[in-house]
Amino acid sequence: MNAAINFKASPVFARIWKALTAKKINEHGKLEHVYNLIVEEGSSRSTKTWSDFQAIFLYLFENPLSSATVLRDTQKSCRDIVEKDWKKWLKDPMVRVDQYERGQITAEQLDEYLKKENLYQYFIENKTNHTWTFKHNGNMITFTGLDDENNAMGMTQTICWINEPYNFSEDVFKQLAMRSKVIIFDWNPKQNHWIEKKKILPTTFVDYSTFKDNPFITAESRRELLSKQPVKHSEVVKLNLISEAAAKVYDIAKNALNFTLKQIKELARCISNENQKTADEYNWMVYGLGLKSENPKKIYHNWKAITLEEYNAIDEREYFGLDYGWAKPTALVGIKYDGDRTLYVRPALYKPMNAMGETPLGEYLIAAGFPSGAVTYGWADSADKEAGSDISLTNDIRKNYSLNLQPTSKPTYKSRWEFFTKMKICYVYDSNFEFEYENYQLEYIGDQPTGKPVKKDDHYMNAFEYGGWGIKQYLGINL
Known part of the structure; x- marks a missing residue:
């Protein structure tokens, strides 16, 4: 077995890892987690999912007698989406495929790196039960869904990761909290969700991230997200340096208001988005900035x-x-x-x-x-x-x-x-x-x-x- 474990990580991982491993001595003189709920919210492509893979892998690798359960609303979605991405991360933790596609390494180097660096080698995979057991300490990761209540609600675990928890009721969350030392809850925020009252508790750690926290994002994904940004959300308008209406017809070349180069580039892109009709405030708020926003085309509200x-x-x-x-x-x-x-x-x-x-x-x-x-x-x-x-x-x-x-x-x-x-x-x-x-x-x-x-x-x-x-x-x- 390799002596060293290496993987490329974003600032999101660093923050989640710090929260997950924070411990304190309780009133009974026992060591316990500072946070029993970690809420990750933010935009698409912000590395939330991969950061959770990394944090769970490393925690279970280093801490004996630990386990993790990964949950979505259904077994199928958990396994078809999350477990599939888990396998992808294990096989390429150093993002070598991206290096190859950028022309930074050869095909021969890619094969050599993937063979040497893959983290799959640390596990025994049970393809029937969708469990992953560490060879060196027996710690287990299970991928399942709420439609398998015997598994989802009957198991106890150190870490319970609820991925995209839009279909989880507060009652289900309470049941899981009683059976887990730490719950990780990652999502793109939406309106009127019960998790809001959990976020204000001192035992909850909230991490906010956007695609700008992701140093590995593809150019195509970055362009797609930025194409949603409207003029209304450009820095010069947000800072009240210019009105939205004036910004939409601002002469970029003359730059009479002496905006900075960064501001001018952003405004030019936003104007182009408006002209090409790709600008979308709702999609920018939710998927670009990862903020709560209600679809303006939604018919019913406040149910x-x-x-x-x-x-x-x-x-x-x-x-x-x-x-x-x-x-x-x-x-x-x-x-x-x-x-x-x-x-x-x-x-x-x-x-x-x-x-x-x-x-x-x-x-x-x-x-x-x-x-x-x-x-x-x-x-x-x-x-x-x-x-x-x-x-x-x-x-x-x-x-x-x-x-x-x-x-x-x-x-x-x-x-x-x-x-x-x-x-x-x-x-x-x-x-x-x-x-x-x-x-x-x-x-x-x-x-x-x-x-x-x-x-x-x-x-x-x-x-x-x-x-x-x-x-x-x-x-x-x-x-």
Whole structure:
């Protein structure tokens, strides 16, 4: 085994490693970690992921009786994305492939370096269980997902790395925190996330990074990110040295305001971005700067996530909304109304009909909580004909399963958006529902809105709108 371990690292690794290894003596005279939560946030290509690989590798290499679990929302995404990148880093920790592509080393030198420097040699890989065990001390790294609850929630570990944790509820986080000495939480920030209240605790270390912290970023990736920067976010405008409007038509060659060379280069690039229509404030804020920002094209705002227990505690009738999908998900939601401007939503079914096998949709609806008989109401997509048929799915379900389901009146987009914007919406946390909520946005052609949504990933949103509008009409809600 090699005597020395070498890998190229960015300033992000240095900061994370310092936080991860910081120890103190507690009131019982025992050594413990200073930080039990490390939050990494920032832009794309800032080396957060590779820095975490390096920190976990080195910590487990140096500390016996340690382990790490790497988590995403699903096993598949964890293994297809994170573990795949892990293997790539192990095989090229000194970034030799980049040197070769830049013409700095030959193909023969590349092969020699990769053979000598790879860190794969330190592990026994179990390809079935997706575990990596250090040969010299038995420490283990496991790649898994929340869909394997026995693994994800039953294991204890020294380090739990939650990668891209948008679909993790606070309750899941609490369970993981009880089973881990340190949690690493890396993400590109988004609005209204429960992690914000954890960030202010003295036992939390927060590291902010951007692509500018990455000395290994490719020229292509850097150009792509910089192409999103609008004039509004150039230094001269941010410092109020010039207005945004004046900056957009500023004579770069004359430079009458004597901006520095760095400022002029940045402003020229931002003006070019505006002219070429690549400038995008939202994408620059989120992916360039790694800051929280809400998509300006987003249709709904300020919805609140709740638990299923909170939903069940609401003693009101549950109504239903249904959006049909054959190759795309059929979505069902339960909805309760408190009588005072608040709708509570329970995501109940999200499955394409072509994936339901021999089980009829009606049975799926009943299993998801839609009761038989005249005890409630449900509203379904009025475009409910089976492909190549005149059979009405809604009529078929009413007849065969006694579900009180009827076609929605399908109001205009403008009408439904105006109504729901005036309501307070609380939803039981669900990864698919939250993804749709965050990405349900107005369609634009050029710079002009069409008055319609982008017809993509809107199945839960449609089911909610059908059911919510049905409740409005049935109860006569006027705002």
